[in-house]
Amino acid sequence: MIQLSAITRAFHMGDQEIRALDHIDLEIVSGEYVSIMGPSGSGKSTLLNVIGLLDRPDSGRYQLDGKDVTDLTETEQARVRREKIGFVFQSFHLVPRLTAAENIELPLILTGIPPAERKTRVEQALAAFNLSERARHRPAELSGGQRQRVAIARATILRPTALLADEPTGNLDHRIGSEVMALLEDLHHTGTTLIVVTHDRELGLRAHRRIAMRDGHIVADEQ
Amino acid sequence: MKLRDTLQFSFKTVTSYPIRSFLIILAMALGVTAVVVLTALGDGARRYVIHQFSSIGTNLIIVLPGRAETAGSFPGAAMGQTPRDLTLEDARWIGQLPQVRRYAPLNVGSAELAGASRLREVTVLGGTANILPIRHMELAQGSFLAHGSQHSAQIVLGAKLAEEFFPDGNAVGQRIRLADRRFIVSGILASQGETMGYNSDEIVIIPINHAQALFDTTSLFRILIEVRNRSDILSVKEAVRQALIQRHDGEEDVTIITQDAVLATFDRILRALTLGVAGIAAISLAVAGILVMNVMLVAVSQRTSEIGLLKALGAPASDIRRLFLAEAAWLSLTGAIFGLILGYLGSLLIRLAYPQLPAWPPVWASLAGIMVALTTGIIAGLLPAARAARLDPVKALSGK
Ligand SMILES: Nc1ncnc2c1ncn2[C@@H]1O[C@H](COP(=O)(O)OP(=O)(O)OP(=O)(O)O)[C@@H](O)[C@H]1O
Numbered sequence: 255m256i257q258l259s260a261i262t263r264a265f266h267m268g269d270q271e272i273r274a275l276d277h278i279d280l281e282i283v284s285g286e287y288v289s290i291m292g293p294s295g296s297g298k299s300t301l302l303n304v305i306g307l308l309d310r311p312d313s314g315r316y317q318l319d320g321k322d323v324t325d326l327t328e329t330e331q332a333r334v335r336r337e338k339i340g341f342v343f344q345s346f347h348l349v350p351r352l353t354a355a356e357n358i359e360l361p362l363i364l365t366g367i368p369p370a371e372r373k374t375r376v377e378q379a380l381a382a383f384n385l386s387e388r389a390r391h392r393p394a395e396l397s398g399g400q401r402q403r404v405a406i407a408r409a410t411i412l413r414p415t416a417l418l419a420d421e422p423t424g425n426l427d428h429r430i431g432s433e434v435m436a437l438l439e440d441l442h443h444t445g446t447t448l449i450v451v452t453h454d455r456e457l458g459l460r461a462h463r464r465i466a467m468r469d470g471h472i473v474a475d476e477q
Numbered sequence: 478m479k480l481r482d483t484l485q486f487s488f489k490t491v492t493s494y495p496i497r498s499f500l501i502i503l504a505m506a507l508g509v510t511a512v513v514v515l516t517a518l519g520d521g522a523r524r525y526v527i528h529q530f531s532s533i534g535t536n537l538i539i540v541l542p543g544r545a546e547t548a549g550s551f552p553g554a555a556m557g558q559t560p561r562d563l564t565l566e567d568a569r570w571i572g573q574l575p576q577v578r579r580y581a582p583l584n585v586g587s588a589e590l591a592g593a594s595r596l597r598e599v600t601v602l603g604g605t606a607n608i609l610p611i612r613h614m615e616l617a618q619g620s621f622l623a624h625g626s627q628h629s630a631q632i633v634l635g636a637k638l639a640e641e642f643f644p645d646g647n648a649v650g651q652r653i654r655l656a657d658r659r660f661i662v663s664g665i666l667a668s669q670g671e672t673m674g675y676n677s678d679e680i681v682i683i684p685i686n687h688a689q690a691l692f693d694t695t696s697l698f699r700i701l702i703e704v705r706n707r708s709d710i711l712s713v714k715e716a717v718r719q720a721l722i723q724r725h726d727g728e729e730d731v732t733i734i735t736q737d738a739v740l741a742t743f744d745r746i747l748r749a750l751t752l753g754v755a756g757i758a759a760i761s762l763a764v765a766g767i768l769v770m771n772v773m774l775v776a777v778s779q780r781t782s783e784i785g786l787l788k789a790l791g792a793p794a795s796d797i798r799r800l801f802l803a804e805a806a807w808l809s810l811t812g813a814i815f816g817l818i819l820g821y822l823g824s825l826l827i828r829l830a831y832p833q834l835p836a837w838p839p840v841w842a843s844l845a846g847i848m849v850a851l852t853t854g855i856i857a858g859l860l861p862a863a864r865a866a867r868l869d870p871v872k873a874l875s876g877k
C-alpha cells in the first residue's frame with residue numbers, strides 16, 4: 255500500500271524553480287497494476303523515484319505499507335528499497351563486467367544471503383525468465399530483450415512488493431517490448447504491485463489503472 | 478553486505494580491469510621492492526661490518542699509542558707533546574694481569590720480499606705466537622713462530638705469497654729475504670681472504686723483535702688483549718689504563734678501545750642508515766598511494782551509474798564505501814605481495830653477485846613494507862570511497 259499526501263519535489267535551475275511534483279496525492283493498493291503517462295518533463299520519473307525512495311520529497315508525507323517512510327535515514331531507506339522495491343529501467347542498468355547470472359545475483363549479495371542459496375535462487379530465476387543458456391554471457395553479448403529480462407529477474411529475485419518500471423520498453427522494438435510487458439504482467443498476476451511509466455499509449459492502456467501527469471500534477475486517474 | 482562478499486566482489490572488479498590494476502599493482506610493488514631491497518642492502522652492510530669485526534677476534538681490547546680524545550682532558554697534547562712509546566715492556570706488564578688470557582703486541586710496516594727470482598712489496602706484521610689465536614687465523618702448513626723463538630729469523634707467509642714465491646708448494650723450510658734480512662719460512666697461513674681492509678693472504682708475519690729492528694722502532698703499533706671472560710672487558714680496560722698511566726709517569730697517553738664499543742657504534746650507525754634508507758624507499762610507496770587515489774577517483778566517476786544501480790538495489794552508503802575501500806586494499810595488498818617477491822628476488826640477486834654481502838631483507842622491513850603499502854592504499858581509497866558513497870542515486874543512475 256503506497257500513500258502519498260501532498261508530495262512536492264522541486265528543482266532549482268538558477269533562480270528558476272521547477273516543481274517536478276506539485277502537491278501530489280496518490281494511493282496505490284497492493285497488487286494494483288498502474289500505468290503513468292504524460293508528456294516529457296511532466297514528473298513521471300520523479301514520482302517513481304520518490305515512490306522507490308531513491309529521491310526525497312521537499313514536503314508531504316509518504317506511507318509505505320502503513321509505515322511513514324518520509325523521514326527514514328539513508329540506511330533505513332536503503333533497507334526498505336532492498337526488501338520492498340524492485341526497479342526496472344529503460345537503459346537496463348546491468349553491470350557490464352558481470353555475467354547475466356552475476357547481475358541477477360547482486361540483490362542477494364547485498365542482502366547477505368549465503369552463496370549456496372544464492373546459486374539455487376539465481377538458477378530458478380534464470381529458468382523462469384528463459385535465460386538459462388545465457389547465464390554466463392555478459393550484457394554486451396545479449397540482445398535488448400534479453401538484457402531487460404535479466405534486469406527484471408534481478409529486480410524481482412528478492413520478491414519485492416512493488417515493481418517500479420520507468421519506460422521498460424523504451425529501448426526495445428514493439429514486439430520485444432510487448433513480450434517484456436507480458437513478463438511484467440505475469441509478475442503482477444503473482445501479486446506484485448506493478449507501476450509502469452510509459453510513453454506508449456497502447457502499452458499504457460493495458461494497465462488496470464491509468465494515471466496521466468502534466469507539469470507535476472496528476473491530471474487524470476482512471477480505473 | 479557480508480564482508481566475504483564485499484571482498485569477493487571487489488576482487489572481481491580488480492580482475493575486470495586488468496591493465497589499470499596491473500599498473501597500480503606495479504607501482505605499489507616497486508615501492509615495496511625498493512623498501513625490501515634497500516633495507517636488505519643496509520642490513521647486509523651492517524652484518525658485513527659486524528662480521529668483519531668479529532673475525533678479528535672476540536673479547537678483545539686494543540691499546541694504541543697516543544690519545545684519541547679531545548685535548549681538554551690532556552694538557553700535554555695541547556702543548557704539542559708527542560705521546561710516549563708503547564713498548565714491549567708495557568705489553569708484557571699487561572700480560573701479567575690475571576684476567577688476561579693472552580696478549581699480542583703488534584708492529585706493522587711494509588718491506589720488500591725477495592726470493593726465487595721474485596720481488597715484491599708486502600705488508601709485514603711483527604708479532605708473537607699469540608697473534609694467531611687472537612686474530613683467529615690458521616696455518617695451512619708448517620708451524621707458527623714458536624714460543625721462545627722470537628729471536629730466530631722465522632717468517633710465516635700468506636697463502637697467496639707462498640703460492641707466488643713457491644709455486645711448487647714446498648715453501649716451508651726455504652730461505653727468503655725480507656729487506657736484506659734472511660728468513661726461513663716456518664709456515665704458511667691458511668687462505669682467509671679480505672678482513673678489515675687488508676688481505677691476510679698477502680702478508681708476512683715475522684717475530685716482533687725482528688720487525689722492530691727492521692723498522693727501527695721500539696714503539697708498538699698495537700697491543701691486542703684477549704680477556705678470559707667477556708664480562709671482564711670493562712674491568713680489564715680500566716686495569717690496563719691504570720697500569721699504563723702508572724708506567725708512563727702518570728700521564729694517560731694511550732687509547733684503549735674495546736671491540737664491543739666499536740661494534741656497538743657501527744651497529745648503531747648502520748641500523749640508523751638502514752632505517753633512513755627504508756624511509757626514503759617508503760616515499761615511493763606514498764607516490765604509489767597517490768596513484769591509487771587518482772585511479773580510484775577515476776573509477777568512481779567511471780562507475781557512477783553502477784553505484785547508482787547498487788543504491789537502487791538497496792545498497793546502503795556503507796556498502797558502497799566498503800566496496801571501494803576493499804578494492805583499494807586488494808590493489809595495494811597484491812602490490813605489496815608482488816613487491817615482497819620482487820624484493821626477495823632482488824636481494825637474492827645481490828647475494829649471488831656479492832657473496833660476501835649478507836643482503837637478507839630484515840623481517841621488520843618486509844612487515845613494515847606490507848603495512849605501509851596497505852595503509853597508504855586504504856588511506857588513498859578513503860576519499861574516493863566517501864565520494865562514491867555520497868553520490869545521489871537518481872543523478873548517479875542518469876550518469877550525471
Ligand atoms: N536533477 C534535476 N535537476 C533539475 N531539474 C530536474 C532534475 N530532475 C528532473 N528535473 C526536472 O523535473 C521535471 C520532471 O522531470 P522527470 O524526469 O520526472 O520527467 P519525466 O516525466 O520523467 O520526463 P521524460 O518523459 O522525459 O522522462 C523536468 O522539468 C526536469 O527538467
Ligand SMILES: [Mg+2]
Nearest residue numbers: 298299300420
Ligand atoms: Mg522520465
